Amino acid sequence: DYYKEKYRPQIHFSPVENWMNDPNGLVYYKEKYHLFYQYHPYSNVWGPMHWGHAISTDLLHWQHLPIALDPDKKNGMAFSGTAVVDFHNSSGFFKDKSGLVLIYTSTLPDSAGGHQQQCIAYSQDDGLTWQKYKSNPVIKNKSKKDFRDPKVFWHQQTNKWIMVLVAGDRVEFYNSSNLREWKYLSEFGQNRGSHGGVWECPDFFPLQLKNHKYWILKVDVQQGAYAGGSGGQYFIGEFNGYDFVEINDFNQVNWLDCGQDFYAAQSWNELPENSGRKIWLAWMSNWDYANQVPTNIWKGAMSIPRYLELTKEKNIISLVQKPVKELEDLRCKEYIYKDLSVKKKGNLYFHNLKNPLEIDTAISLDENTKFDIIFEFKGNNLNLSYDNNTRQLILDRKDLSDGINSISKTKQITNLDNNNQIKLHIFIDWSSIEIFINEGKKVITALIFPEKVKLDLNFKNDGNSFLINNLKIYELESIWK
Numbered sequence: 001d002y003y004k005e006k007y008r009p010q011i012h013f014s015p016v017e018n019w020m021n022d023p024n025g026l027v028y029y030k031e032k033y034h035l036f037y038q039y040h041p042y043s044n045v046w047g048p049m050h051w052g053h054a055i056s057t058d059l060l061h062w063q064h065l066p067i068a069l070d071p072d073k074k075n076g077m078a079f080s081g082t083a084v085v086d087f088h089n090s091s092g093f094f095k096d097k098s099g100l101v102l103i104y105t106s107t108l109p110d111s112a113g114g115h116q117q118q119c120i121a122y123s124q125d126d127g128l129t130w131q132k133y134k135s136n137p138v139i140k141n142k143s144k145k146d147f148r149d150p151k152v153f154w155h156q157q158t159n160k161w162i163m164v165l166v167a168g169d170r171v172e173f174y175n176s177s178n179l180r181e182w183k184y185l186s187e188f189g190q191n192r193g194s195h196g197g198v199w200e201c202p203d204f205f206p207l208q209l210k211n212h213k214y215w216i217l218k219v220d221v222q223q224g225a226y227a228g229g230s231g232g233q234y235f236i237g238e239f240n241g242y243d244f245v246e247i248n249d250f251n252q253v254n255w256l257d258c259g260q261d262f263y264a265a266q267s268w269n270e271l272p273e274n275s276g277r278k279i280w281l282a283w284m285s286n287w288d289y290a291n292q293v294p295t296n297i298w299k300g301a302m303s304i305p306r307y308l309e310l311t312k313e314k315n316i317i318s319l320v321q322k323p324v325k326e327l328e329d330l331r332c333k334e335y336i337y338k339d340l341s342v343k344k345k346g347n348l349y350f351h352n353l354k355n356p357l358e359i360d361t362a363i364s365l366d367e368n369t370k371f372d373i374i375f376e377f378k379g380n381n382l383n384l385s386y387d388n389n390t391r392q393l394i395l396d397r398k399d400l401s402d403g404i405n406s407i408s409k410t411k412q413i414t415n416l417d418n419n420n421q422i423k424l425h426i427f428i429d430w431s432s433i434e435i436f437i438n439e440g441k442k443v444i445t446a447l448i449f450p451e452k453v454k455l456d457l458n459f460k461n462d463g464n465s466f467l468i469n470n471l472k473i474y475e476l477e478s479i480w481k
């Protein structure tokens, strides 16, 4: 029974077996989405890092490919990085054609000095097999303990490749015209944003808001994030090809997710221009407990792909994440309702639904609106409660945190703005829940471990009667057949 183990994600990517962490090398090339990932092919916990590899034509259904990168004797393990399409053979690896190049961090084991340096590899067969560049590393490092996770992309205006990587408490920018020789440009981040832990996995890309192009710099912190443990933050600014200058100049940290399980997000390079989309996904876990997650024979899953937009409210620009449209193709059974009223102290039940599920709802709010949406997995409940007095939306996974109960936060708390309606777009799978709140202005991503696949959905009223303006429930078909 392929992909039918207990807790096995049905609508999310996970490797057939063994350990996975960060997404790496996301690139679109010759009509295929490539997904590489940090992988330990011989164990269900973190260890010597390889790059696993899969491809898709629709961002949903994935075909597994052979391992792309192995650790090597000289430079060590293959840590996180990116992939680019070298369209005009700037690297000289491809003889008049285009080709794929991976840029990654090689890391010697701590016992051998732990050096982290930047390396490249290229493929002569559109990504199936890989050669490491013979003169690796392309950026050397002797003194910095943390120096990793290069994100590389082509920058039209300066006609150069740009690299951003993390160096402990900051990011550093480099450029190159051939992917082999790199020049240091600038740095950003000391004393900016959260430094609860070392910085990891930067991403950097432009997004359009009306007539202006802003640059988004995403950086993860390994500890001390909003929801506890590791998590992502972002900065918005301008980039001239050399320096990044932040524009939203306030001291508050822009967190990416209000849950504990959205880490090391990376966006796809080279998406078709005319699609106008920027899409990313992340590893759904947290370094506080990633190795203890109660799944086997695999460990680790990716979030659903999300597309990114900017919004501006009260002069503050912020990032919005929404599920990609492709996911609509997974809908099989649907239940659509309008204007359902839930009486004071009442319950509204939808029985015997089959996970994975998508739920899209809009609920009217007044001062006394207070409700719980309870996912009753016949024995253990997942509770999503909202109180319009405190404007807090709280996911409580206490009953469903098998194996990580004592090492994770059970409550994921989101503070919302004043509004007369709350919109929730929810994707729930055999071991995760992703809640897009108010058109993706906030998101909660959390691992959950329900014992059962069938559930009852209960809207439980703790306040005055309220009105569900819209409710759509879809049972989703598995992406693994």
Ligand code: FRU
Residues within 6 Å of the ligand: 021, 022, 038, 049, 079, 080, 105, 148, 149, 200, 201, 264
């Ligand atoms: C982030 C990270 C990266 C590193 C990789 C190692 O989760 O710690 O900084 O490259 O994982 O697997």
